[in-house]
Amino acid sequence: MISDVLVIGSGGAGLSAALEAKKENVKVLVVSKAYPTNSQTCQAQGGINAVLETTKNDSVEDFIEDTFIASKNIASKNSIKKMCETSEDIITWLDEIAVPFSRNEDSDIAQRKFGGTTKRRTCYSSDYTGLKILHTLYDQCIKKEIEFLNEYFFLDFIKEENSIHGAIFLNIQSAEVVKIFAKSVILASGGYAGIYEGFTTNSNMTTAEAIVKAYKNGAKLSNLEFVQFHPTAIKGSNTLISESARAEGAYLVDTKGNRFIDELSTRDEVARAITKKLINKEEVYLDLRHIDTKLIDELLPQEKILAKTFKDIDITKELLPIVSVAHYSMGGILCDEEAKSSLKNLFVCGECAQGNIHGANRLGGNSLLEIIYLGKKAGMSAVENLKDSSIKEEIEVEDYQSYIEEILSSTKVVNVLTLKKELGEKLFYHLGVFRNKKEMEELLEYLNKLETSLKTATIEDKSKIYNKSLIELLELKEAVYMAKLITKSALSRKESRGAHFRTDYDKSLSSFEKRSVISLKENVDELTYEDVV
Numbered sequence: 157m158i159s160d161v162l163v164i165g166s167g168g169a170g171l172s173a174a175l176e177a178k179k180e181n182v183k184v185l186v187v188s189k190a191y192p193t194n195s196q197t198c199q200a201q202g203g204i205n206a207v208l209e210t211t212k213n214d215s216v217e218d219f220i221e222d223t224f225i226a227s228k229n230i231a232s233k234n235s236i237k238k239m240c241e242t243s244e245d246i247i248t249w250l251d252e253i254a255v256p257f258s259r260n261e262d263s264d265i266a267q268r269k270f271g272g273t274t275k276r277r278t279c280y281s282s283d284y285t286g287l288k289i290l291h292t293l294y295d296q297c298i299k300k301e302i303e304f305l306n307e308y309f310f311l312d313f314i315k316e317e318n319s320i321h322g323a324i325f326l327n328i329q330s331a332e333v334v335k336i337f338a339k340s341v342i343l344a345s346g347g348y349a350g351i352y353e354g355f356t357t358n359s360n361m362t363t364a365e366a367i368v369k370a371y372k373n374g375a376k377l378s379n380l381e382f383v384q385f386h387p388t389a390i391k392g393s394n395t396l397i398s399e400s401a402r403a404e405g406a407y408l409v410d411t412k413g414n415r416f417i418d419e420l421s422t423r424d425e426v427a428r429a430i431t432k433k434l435i436n437k438e439e440v441y442l443d444l445r446h447i448d449t450k451l452i453d454e455l456l457p458q459e460k461i462l463a464k465t466f467k468d469i470d471i472t473k474e475l476l477p478i479v480s481v482a483h484y485s486m487g488g489i490l491c492d493e494e495a496k497s498s499l500k501n502l503f504v505c506g507e508c509a510q511g512n513i514h515g516a517n518r519l520g521g522n523s524l525l526e527i528i529y530l531g532k533k534a535g536m537s538a539v540e541n542l543k544d545s546s547i548k549e550e551i552e553v554e555d556y557q558s559y560i561e562e563i564l565s566s567t568k569v570v571n572v573l574t575l576k577k578e579l580g581e582k583l584f585y586h587l588g589v590f591r592n593k594k595e596m597e598e599l600l601e602y603l604n605k606l607e608t609s610l611k612t613a614t615i616e617d618k619s620k621i622y623n624k625s626l627i628e629l630l631e632l633k634e635a636v637y638m639a640k641l642i643t644k645s646a647l648s649r650k651e652s653r654g655a656h657f658r659t660d661y662d663k664s665l666s667s668f669e670k671r672s673v674i675s676l677k678e679n680v681d682e683l684t685y686e687d688v689v
Contacts, residue, residue: 158547159185159303161538162338164310164323164366167195168286169506169527169534170344171293176535177342178300182542187305187325187336189627190361192294196346196507197527199357200286201398201458203268203278204250204528205521206243210264214275216240223522226272226422227515228654229669230379232688235493235512239529246528247279255292257281258455268403270520272422278521283400283458286524308334309627310345310366311556313373314548319500320373321548324556328627331620333557339545340501340538343370344531347485347507348642349383351635353580355588356482357389357396365634367508370489371641376498376675378510379487381646381656384518385589386483387426388442393466394481397442397459399423399520404455407443409475424517424655427480431589434479441475480589484523486514486655487645490673495534498675501545505534512671512688516654563629566614572628579606579635587643592660596647603640610636641681645672648683 161177163170166188178184188195207216219240224233247265251257258266258280269276281288297304307328314322314337322337343366350362371377387408388397402408402419408426410416410433417429430440444452444459449472452460456471463469463476488510495503495511505511506527513526586599610633615625649672651665652658670685 157185157334157336159183159336159338160542161185161340161342162187162323162336163342163344164188165195165344165346165506165508166190166192166304166306167344167346167506167527168197168290168293168524169531170342171290171297172528172531173342173344173505173535173538174302175293175296175300176532177539178302180539182539185303185305185336185338186297187308187323189307189309189328191306192304193291194359194361195290196359196362197290197524198287199359199396200524201283201396202270202400202403203280203285203521204247204289204524205270205273205277205519206247206279206525207240207277208244208247208265208279210262211267211275211277214277218274219243219277222273223513223519226517226519228517228664229515230653230671230688231515232512234689238493239513239526242529243525246525250289250292250528253292253296255281255289268400269420270399270403271420271426272519278403280400282454283398283456289524309630310369312369312554313341313502314551314553315373316548316551318374320502321551324553326556326560328624329622331560331623331626333560335553337547337549339547340503340541342503342505342534342538343489343508344504344506344534345508347488348638349482349485351579351638352482352583353576355394355580355584357386357394358482363631363635364638365631367489368634368637370497370499370502371676374499374676375502376490376673377488377641378490378671378673379515380642380674381649381672382486382516382654383482383587383642384423384484384486384655385427385480387423387430387480388478389481390462390466391477391479395462395466396483397462397476397478401442401444401456401459404451405447409441409443411439422517423520424657427589428657430478430480439477440479442471442478443475444471445473445475482584484518486510486516486518493533494537495530496537501541503534503537505530516656560626563614563626564618566612568612568614569616570610570613572615572625572632575606576628576632576635579632579639583639587646590657590659591646592658593647596643600640600643600647603636603643607636607640641674644681644683645674648672
């Protein structure tokens, strides 16, 4: 198969990139492990930040400053500035293509105040913002007749020297290996917080295999140690309760009913305050009982339904027990302001990308803005790249069909679900909100052993028709590799900064006021630190 632009991933970033590329009437193909409407973007409930003409008492300068302060000085002010300056155009575009934003009494797009910000600048669509944006983008893609291949698992890139010329996929429905050649490839495959299985708000489809393959093919990764833990997930289900709840006035209270932190502090601060309580065997609750029921029904209907569904709790009358779990990847594949990776013909956007905007701590409401901003950049850059690239079907690639047959013919059966849960638990307790050298070194030893044991592993189900166990085994192998890279990055940063808090180095150090960069040199992980301009 051949395409001008191949987009891997169908969340908000991938769809924005596809729509931007399609403007130039080139052939665009979107390939995804899941169906677009199931992507992680629908989990972004609370809103999208912007300074609009109608925004009161705010400015782009304040938006830039809030984002940079939250990053703990390791984001690029220039990159932040460009994103913030574009925010009104992005909201206008989303409004024009029919995203149903909530409105205020003047019929202007309504905005709420999120944690770590000084002004009300988060636009929203009730508490379904990501879902509404995602579905609207998908509608637009269908309208523009963009092609989709759903349920295709990404196996590897097609690469020659330092250039990417396509990708290899496994058709999940048939176990057939498929090669797709393209002049430009956009990776929008999501982040890596999902590998904290059982301790994450991410779907079980978000497993980082594409980031790992990019790394193994020579792409630089950056800031992997910064895993954001969302303060409020429903205890026992890890289902996200959006920051919109606290934005609309919900309290965080302990067992005695006492508030113990400013609910609108940055996410790293709130997550640490909650986790300290939990470590001391205390319960932490989200309290919405004082909020007008009509306001909850209008602005937080999803949160009300989720609490009832997963805990049988009526948030208008009862306290909701919550925990902090892995939620977002601040690190990823390093790219420049035009979404270009360190590999020729490869562009990245969305949570798999590290565009020097979030630094050590992302503000709520900035992820939806960034995926569309960087997604559009990726689409434009991919089209611009077409004139300098060509289809190269003669490139020899690894025989992945034989690799799949080899896995299925092995006799060393493992229980993948048990191992994924074990991995998630190890990551949460050894590489969680609080970390230290001893526990991370123990984790690394565990990961090395698990990686070795999985080399010849197989699953009990040997069928080729919709074999989800096979996909989960392939995911697990790359998740273990990803976990090793995160652990090595966290061990190397001997300080505390944003979401990376080490109990053995509990202060921020000026010598580490840089982004971390990890790359593979002659099969050895090389970790360096670079100034962020």
